[in-house]
Amino acid sequence: MEIIFLGTSSAVHSKERNHPSIALKAFGDVMLFDCGEGTQRQILFTKVSPMKISKIFITHYHGDHILGLPGLLQSMSLHGRESKLTVYGPHGLNGVKNAIYSLGYCAIDFPVEFVEIDSGIVEETDEYVITAQRVRHNVPTLAYSIEEKKKPRFLREKAIELGVPVGPDFGRLHNGEEVEVNGKIIKPEQVLGEPRKGIKITYSGDTRPCEEIISLAQDSTILIHESTFINKDNTNAEEHAHSTSIDAAYAAKYSNSKELILTHISTRYGEEYANIMLEEAREIFENTRIAKDLMEIEL
């Protein structure tokens, strides 16, 4: 699994930080979270293949989070993409879709499904579950978590002891199916170890500190949390419905997350501002990093 930060600024970008976007390579897929202007150019500087992006999750429809969508979709089409792409987002997505398709001579000749969602499970497979959660910004905004489903260990010795022949029945049991051995039913729980927690990544979108993000992020391996301002600019954060570094750190602490990555950094005051931010957060939550454009995290 790999997280690639494509853009880490807030509404005002800088030479160092492009508008928000995060790529996640996981489960044979590439997923994008938000898509600020210039995301497709940032992708050129990574190992991410834009043609492999299968899902885009939008947190909300402020320009800095969506203005890369029209260009990315048109470029995919120009490169001959045929496979479907799904764009998820909160209420208002159909309006965004209509604007994308009416912005000049828009050429998007492959299927793009736009799915308006609310809090709840967005997608669940045998391997993972993606959950959306409404958070508290000044427009409808969703945070997202993606959690790996990790199978319990298969107790091979125990299976042999119970008479299960080495072969395909091992796989069936590991996948949660019962098997019959010499007229006797063997249940998965007889040959599986303790439940194991998979990797969980949570991305806050833009939000004020709130219970909803703490609840969604519970026990995350990595919480990627917006941190637009330093503590001193708390009034600014409140006015624009954002979080400070301290807010982000408490969200990590109270959600029992393992690691915190600060992103959506105000660039108005330069990179020194980001350093202050990091120090502030670490006083509350030690295992904190600050995102930088093109930073990659392997899990």
Add this chain to the structure above:
Amino acid sequence: MEIIFLGTSSAVHSKERNHPSIALKAFGDVMLFDCGEGTQRQILFTKVSPMKISKIFITHYHGDHILGLPGLLQSMSLHGRESKLTVYGPHGLNGVKNAIYSLGYCAIDFPVEFVEIDSGIVEETDEYVITAQRVRHNVPTLAYSIEEKKKPRFLREKAIELGVPVGPDFGRLHNGEEVEVNGKIIKPEQVLGEPRKGIKITYSGDTRPCEEIISLAQDSTILIHESTFINKDNTNAEEHAHSTSIDAAYAAKYSNSKELILTHISTRYGEEYANIMLEEAREIFENTRIAKDLMEIEL
């Protein structure tokens, strides 16, 4: 006067080349020609102030030429711009405007005037004239020229000889006004030298080779011409209604332009392709350069 190439790719951008946009600093103004995605980020790497851009001239509404507009306008607003901006473009501009304003929570709180234009003079002041000309692409497309009006030299000795007192009457005559000296009318043509040609810059937009661009570019100081393909890919150029390096070179030659700058370079085959392009053009029109992102030309 200064020309800054903000983006020099065609529809497919690369690490080296962003989507098309050219800034022109002239006559105390900044004007933008086309505005591909990421233009506002490119501006950060130049001395251009986005707040000083007063006019944007769009050649046509293919995504690579316009997708930087929504973000640029929103950023101007975020930075508190109050002064009016005018966007000029061919038929279809109102549709583009509507899409820009309906793409998510669009915040543009300063006056932007969108003016649909056709071939002819777009703007004329005492200092310059901007002309648009329909060219031949696969959608309605305009090329633009901007020509400095240079006053003829003021023949000081001649004026003194005619009895004009040294002072404000000199300025009046130089500005084309008659003055009265001791009851005698002195006409400007009595004290002005030969007409002088000012700087003229022509930008082709996307076009097939055609008479229209040659006519618009007549006697240009600099002709900035699209050159999407090398000669070998002429069929491609024809199919997509573009020009080759050879086409651009002939346009420069037949329009009697002084210098040719090739831009809108296909990046599909890497930078070596651009080098071939340059060599090909120079065989026909020696004084040719190839545009690079962030290249600046002072005139």
